Amino acid sequence: MIVVMKPGATQQEIENVEKRLRELGFKTHTIRGEVKTVIGAIGDKRLVKEHNLSQLPGVEGIVPIMKPYKLVGRELKKQDTVVEVGDVQIGGKKLVVMAGPCAVESEEQIYEVARRVKEAGATVLRGGAYKPRTSPYSxxxxxxxxxxxxxxxxxxxxxxxxxxxxxxxxxxxxxxxADILQIGARNMQNFRLLKECGLSGKPVLLKRGLSATIEEWLMAAEYIADAGNQNIILCERGIRTFETATRNTMDINAIPVVKELSHLPIIADPSHGTGNWKWVDAVARAFVAAGADGLMIEVHPDPANAVSDGAQSLQPEKFARLMEALKPIAQAVGREL
Amino acid sequence: MIVVMKPGATQQEIENVEKRLRELGFKTHTIRGEVKTVIGAIGDKRLVKEHNLSQLPGVEGIVPIMKPYKLVGRELKKQDTVVEVGDVQIGGKKLVVMAGPCAVESEEQIYEVARRVKEAGATVLRGGAYKPRTSPYSxxxxxxxxxxxxxxxxxxxxxxxxxxxxxxxxxxxxxxxADILQIGARNMQNFRLLKECGLSGKPVLLKRGLSATIEEWLMAAEYIADAGNQNIILCERGIRTFETATRNTMDINAIPVVKELSHLPIIADPSHGTGNWKWVDAVARAFVAAGADGLMIEVHPDPANAVSDGAQSLQPEKFARLMEALKPIAQAVGREL
Amino acid sequence: MIVVMKPGATQQEIENVEKRLRELGFKTHTIRGEVKTVIGAIGDKRLVKEHNLSQLPGVEGIVPIMKPYKLVGRELKKQDTVVEVGDVQIGGKKLVVMAGPCAVESEEQIYEVARRVKEAGATVLRGGAYKPRTSPYSxxxxxxxxxxxxxxxxxxxxxxxxxxxxxxxxxxxxxxxADILQIGARNMQNFRLLKECGLSGKPVLLKRGLSATIEEWLMAAEYIADAGNQNIILCERGIRTFETATRNTMDINAIPVVKELSHLPIIADPSHGTGNWKWVDAVARAFVAAGADGLMIEVHPDPANAVSDGAQSLQPEKFARLMEALKPIAQAVGREL
Amino acid sequence: MIVVMKPGATQQEIENVEKRLRELGFKTHTIRGEVKTVIGAIGDKRLVKEHNLSQLPGVEGIVPIMKPYKLVGRELKKQDTVVEVGDVQIGGKKLVVMAGPCAVESEEQIYEVARRVKEAGATVLRGGAYKPRTSPYSxxxxxxxxxxxxxxxxxxxxxxxxxxxxxxxxxxxxxxxADILQIGARNMQNFRLLKECGLSGKPVLLKRGLSATIEEWLMAAEYIADAGNQNIILCERGIRTFETATRNTMDINAIPVVKELSHLPIIADPSHGTGNWKWVDAVARAFVAAGADGLMIEVHPDPANAVSDGAQSLQPEKFARLMEALKPIAQAVGREL
Known part of the structure; x- marks a missing residue:
């Protein structure tokens, strides 16, 4: 970490910061510029209890140099993680497709969807039994x-x-x-839930929070990993921005960035990311082309009568056509579907 | 609600939508424009199970007319709610000030702070025993x-x-x-927690989520109210924007907007909203001037050694000076401190 | 347009609004709900001078029903626009690739880049002669x-x-x-410049503003079209969000949304959209897969010595490899490169 | 500036960066950590042509230490700037209030407003003769x-x-x-206009861009100052966020932050910042309490018939009442009105 001193910080203030850093187990290295002095502190910030160094007299700010996560980062583990769920591999050459309705509504509905998405090539069935709804009346x-x-x-x-x-x-x-526990976007920083899922031993699908930076998302994954569970699948599902034409803004940049920073597999949910079935195809193709490890897609046999999220659900035949359309794109990026 | 039909929607599509609306218990009223037809649906959208009308053939979109909340809105209850916590009233003429450290650290620390903030005029002591931390190592x-x-x-x-x-x-x-249960920003849409706090019978302080619109915030409050508990205090604590100079962006507009839409009291937390004790005074003054019902402020006897959020904590003497500075502003807007 | 009256609006207030609407040339249609009354106003809002109907007594708000643009929208022109620049077509089956350095720096530099990007398959050369720079010292x-x-x-x-x-x-x-005039993101709402470019008769490449909604972007295009020039190419180049890992957030959703709302061609600029050459490939592939009509990419023979934006520029050989990688993806979505 | 090397950067890569920095006129200071090496570069980054050091092999990133602005910053000029416009001082003890209609519409309208706002205590008349409008049809x-x-x-x-x-x-x-030239939010990074206004010799009111960080805003001011004109007044007018209940989100934090970073006066425009006259009073009071040097407020004698922005304009009598309400707040923060 680098401690930046204010212009005009006194010699005593500088020495005081150096002393404090050494007490915390850092080696220090001070560079005096023309206007400002900076103090390099060598050591692992993650291992010391936080200290509010920025509050010491004469300090302008602190610049961290190391990433705050370690278990989920590439710095200590280079090779990609492949999460195994029985015979389904997530993060390998074959893309995973998780499909199904927003909510489980009835026996007929879920059997019909399961059969249809299986036929089209999906390997994981999605469906909500507990639904986080904005309104208590939903x-x-x-x-x-x-x-x-x-x-x-x-x-x-x-x-x-x-x-x-x-x-x-x-x-x-x-x-x-369940074979995979999903933590929803609104719970991405429900730290107690992260730990509990980590302790469960089940693979965890961690959706990105609506306003979570990539770093915060990886820190949430670190909670799960720190509880002893590295079977984590990240899922980009759109972030909140000023744009109102779509339900969320899908962050396509997140694919190459996460792939660089972390060894965890990452999939995309274009249904929530767009909020409209008409746009799901284009965005699903985009994420496969960008290098995502799979997709999560809402499919409903009768979207107009779905109890929730009908507007963003594909009909089974449309889903099947999308799966066909994705194949040459997967192939173009060295993957298969 | 208004159903907007696409340009070129057929007569049959229009009639189909009208039929469906009537089945759902709405009275319909159709207006044929030169390019588009719109269908007014009269009835309470909150009382019907959601139906994905936007999925019906020929429909372009749905425009809600009624607010989605009722218990916390002004439409059905005009007069301000005053939450009573023993002899402390929140939402009345006297402003409430909740002050204390980010985290309870030790007996000495919390007693020292309690004594000092009481002397300065606070009536509620804040302090975290369970801390939501971005890092599992904090x-x-x-x-x-x-x-x-x-x-x-x-x-x-x-x-x-x-x-x-x-x-x-x-x-x-x-x-x-606790006398008041606080639901943090990261849990604002933890719907199960909202319900459980609602059922507890305790007054609830509901912080605004980092990326929650005012409508979503009021819907979260509606969950608590729907569980039978109207003793809710809203707390603006800053939203996430592109600005990085400050930890969050305090939404000062939220004060007059919430006061218009809801009868619930609303306070402000300039410590989290700015992330820097140097800016707390100015923003605290601003919220009192805008009409907030109180403040929540972090105070620590030794911010440089606080285990968390030291950078945004005021020293007790600075807090006491702020309390003095707030008095004439409170008076200027017809309140007292 | 729909005028929504407040709960409790009086009969006289309702009649006053109806009268005003009729004076403005609208036909009115009033629907009385249980709590609120709404008044449908039939006519073209774009043709009347704006009137602040929302200021009339008893009015809660106005809901527009028609899109505010017409020349660039699909409502009046269904078929895709193909912009012809000599023998280069933009918006046809063949994708357009515009490549070159951020800034023209020297004869050697620009000739070298031109030769290399041409060899790799680009058909348009980009390069800045006037640079909008955040700092006056750049x-x-x-x-x-x-x-x-x-x-x-x-x-x-x-x-x-x-x-x-x-x-x-x-x-x-x-x-x-120039064969095509580019209007930069920071000038997207420089309305005088939009008009002047519209009047020039040259094709115009209109970048999306950093905080522009899709509707505002189409309204900016409408300014150019209204000046008599429909040879407009839209360019998604990333929007500003809270994410700081990347320079901007590329809005991949914008491709299917713009394709639905407008007949204009749309391309993507992954160099500005990511801010880092390492992420350009993945995002370029994604936009082609989503259905973009082309790409604009920064290429520099020696990025480490570029006078601006070196961090996001590809070396010519990397650009050539990207062009190869894009071909099967273009083919997969029925296009060619 | 600090150059952060990647984990595993070679000795040769490190030496290469040091060599390049010295060629650019920096003194270097290298700190070897356990995982990463950082190189401190002492010298003024503003004075060297930009070099894409981040592109050199082995470099992970660059951390600037000095602020990128100098003329408008506090680092080199401590005392507050007071802009003098004839006998009106902006940035002194007395707050400035600029009031008037969004657009000049007629002789009667502008005379009526001028007379009324003067009576109420305004000292500057605002009014648009050239209007930036989202629609070409407005x-x-x-x-x-x-x-x-x-x-x-x-x-x-x-x-x-x-x-x-x-x-x-x-x-x-x-x-x-004009006595003061206003640069609007949409032109905040119209760099040629900034320079031209800087060269005009007139005081310049610089509105913050919709998606401009405080640093970018100060850099825009630096353009004006660099053209030889330090008579700059900053104006916070709301930024674009995800919140849709209000036209913009007023950034109240910007007042103490700008006051710390810059010596320039800063005022606030609650009319644009809220978009609704009902919320102007509360937000105006807030900005005075936070320490703003003044306000810009839209006033129109007949808002319901204003040709633009009627919804956010105050009637003259409401404006007069607001001016009265502001006085005790100004006094409470050591100012006068």
Whole structure:
């Protein structure tokens, strides 16, 4: 870390900072410029309790040099992580596609979707049993009954299950039915839930928060990893910006940036990222071309009657056509579908 | 609600939408423009299960006319809510000031702060026992031990206690020690926590999420109210924008907007909103002048050695001077401190 | 347009609004709901002088129904616009690639780049002679001398020229040397410059402003079209968000959205959109896959010595490899390169 | 500046960077950490031509230590700048209030407003003769005729004139009628216009761009100062964020931050910052309490018939009441009105 002193900081103030840094276990190295003095502090900032060095007299600011994450970063682990969920690999040559309805609504609905997305080439079934809804008056999910239906539909079709867990109290229950635990965007910094999912031993799909920087997202993943679980799949699902034409703004840049900073696999959710089924195809193609490890896509047999997110759900035949369209793009970037 | 049809929507598509609306219990009223047709639907959108009308053939979009919240809105309750916490009133003529350290660190620290902020005129003691930290390697709080210290310090000085609850499993425990439950910005859309706090019967301080619109914030409050608890205090603590000079951007506009839309009291947290103690005074004055019902301010006896957020904490004597400076401003807007 | 009245608006207030709307040439249609009354106003809002209907007593707000643009929108012109620049077509089956340095620096530099990007398959040469720089102390461009070099390098290699014009006073001069006038992101709402470029008769490349919504961007294009010039190429170059890992956030959603709303061709600039050459390839591939009509890419023979934007410039051999990588993706979406 | 080397950078790469820095006139100072090496470069980055050091092999990134502006910064000039416009001082003890309509519409309108705002205590008359409008179909201003009316109305009432100049070609003409040249938010990075206004010798009011950081805003001011003109008044008018309840988000934090970084006076425009006259009072009070040097407020005798921005304009009597309400707040922060 670099401590930048104010213009006019006194010799005593500088020495005081050096002393404090040494007390904290850093080696110091001071550079006196014409206007400002900076003090380089060598050591691992992650290992010391935070100290508010910026509050010491004469200090203008602190510039960190090391990344704040280690377990999920590339600095200490170069090779890509491949998350294995039974025979499904996430982060390998073959792209993963997770598809299904926003919410589990009924036995017929989830079986119909499971069958259709399996036929089209998906390997993981998505579907919410606990739904985070902006309004308390909206449908909140079928809860355990939904989990059971999801589990059965997946088993009958040979799919794996990913489903959201919203509450620390539900981690155990959801783990009984799910192959992958999903942490939603609104819970990305629900640190207790991150830990609990980390401790569950299940692979975790971690959606990016609506206003989370890539660094904060990786720090959230670090919570899970720090609990002993490195089977983490990142999922870009759009961030909040000033643009109102779309539900969110999909951050396509995040794919190459995350690939550089982290060894974890990353997939994309163009359904939430756009908020409109008409735009899902173009954005799904884009993410595959950019190097994403897979996609999560909402599919519903009858979007006009879906209890939630119908506007962004593809009909099964449209989903099947999209899967075909993605194949040559996957191939063009050295992947397969 | 208004359903806007696409240019070129057919007569049959229009009739189909009208039929569906009537099935959902709406009265319809169709206006044929030169290019587009719109269908007014009269009835309460909040009371019907959501239907994805935007998915019907020929529909371009839906424009809601009614606010999505009712319990926390002004449309049905005109007069201001005053939340009573023992003898402390929040939302009345007298402004409330909640002050204390970011985290409870030790008996000496919390007693010292409690004594000093009480002397300066605060009526509620803040302090975190469970800390939401971006990094798993940062101090996470003293937990129940911290709650006890906070409670004792408050009782000895005649202050009330506000403290954050991060997990549904902790609501009962925290409720034993706290007078007001705080829901943090990162948990503003942790819907299960909102409900659980709503059910606790305790007054709830609801911080605005980093990327929450005012409407989403009021919808989060609606969750608490819907659980039977209208003792809600809103707290503006800054939103996330592109500006990096400050930790967050304080949304001063939110004060008059929330006052117009909702009857709930609203306070401001300039410590988190700026991220730097040097800017807290100016912003605290601004929020009082704008009509906020109070402030939440971080105070620490030794900011340079605080285990968290030292950079934005005021020393007790600076806090006391700020309290003096706020008095004539409070008076200028018809309030007192 | 729909005028929404406040709950409790009086009969007289409603009639007053109806009267005013009729005076403005609208037909009105009033729908009385249980809580609010709304008044549909039929007619073309674009043709009436703005009137502050929202200021009339009893009015809560105005909801526009028609798009505010017409010349650049799909509502009145369904088929795609193809901009012809000599034998180069923009918006047709063949993708256009505009490549070259951020700034023209010397004869050797621009000739070298022109030759290399032409070999790799680009058809338009980019290069700045007038540079918008955040700092007055940065290099501001070679001005007319730069325009001449750019023009000669293009002519010798059979490329077309696109270059930025920053000032209404320069439109005539720049038009002498350029085949396409570029309006930069910071000038997207420099309305006088939009008009002047519209009047020049030259094709115009209109970059999206850093904080411009898609609607505002199309309205800026409408200014050019309204001046009699429909040869407009839109260019997505990233918007400003809270993310700091990248220079900007590329809005991939903008491709399908703009394609739906407008008939104009749209290309993408991943160099500015990411700010780092390492991420350009992935994002370039993504935009081609999403359906963009082309790319604008910064190429410099010696990025480490570029006078500006070296960090985001590709070396010529890397650019050539990218062009190869893009071919199968273009093919996969029915285009060619 | 600090150059941060990648983990694993070779000795030769490090020496190469040191060599390059010395060639550019810097003294270097290298600190070898356990994982990364950083190289401190002492010297003034502003005085060297930009070199893309980040492109050198082994370099991870560059961290600037000095502020990029100098003329407008506090580092070299400590005392506050007071801009004198005849007998009106901006930045002194007395707050300045600039008031008037969005656009000059007619002789009656501008005279009426001038008289009323003068009576209420304003000292500068605002009014647009050239209007930047999102739509080409909206009223674009009365141009020179508007300037004349504005000038006459101001002279007859003893007010100064501030009005926007949108085009470099108009600077001379506008300077004949205006006491202060206004550069609008959309032109904040119209660098040629900044220079031309700087050369005009007139005081310049520089509005903050919709998506401009405080640093970029100060750099825009630096352009004006670099052209020899330090009579600059900054104006916070709201930034673009995700919030849609208000037209913009007023950045109240900007007041103490700008006061710390720069010696220039700063005022606030709550009319544009909120977009709704109902919220102007609260936000105006807030900015005075935060330490702004004045306000710019839209006032129109008949907002419901204003040709632009009626929704955010105050009626003259409301403006007069606001001026009264501001007095005790100004006094509370040691200022007068």
């Amino acid at each position: 449908f909140q999910g079928m809860e355990e009954e939904g989990l059971k239906l999801l589990h059965q539909a997946a088993r009958m079709t040979g799919l794996k299950v990913v489903t959201e867990v919203m509450d620390t109290r539900d981690v155990e229950l959801v783990s009984r039915y | 101090f996470q709080g003293m937990e129940e031990e911290g709650l006890k210290l906070l409670h004792q310090a408050a009782r000895m000085t005649g202050l009330k206690v506000v403290t954050e609850v991060m997990d549904t499993r902790d609501v009962e425990l925290v409720s034993r020690y | 290099f501001q461009g070679m001005e007319e001398e730069g325009l001449k070099l750019l023009h000669q390098a293009a002519r010798m290699t059979g490329l077309k020229v696109v270059t930025e014009v920053m000032d209404t006073r320069d439109v005539e001069l720049v038009s002498r040397y | 009223f674009q201003g009365m141009e020179e005729e508007g300037l004349k009316l504005l000038h006459q109305a101001a002279r007859m009432t003893g007010l100064k004139v501030v009005t926007e100049v949108m085009d470099t070609r108009d600077v001379e003409l506008v300077s004949r009628y």
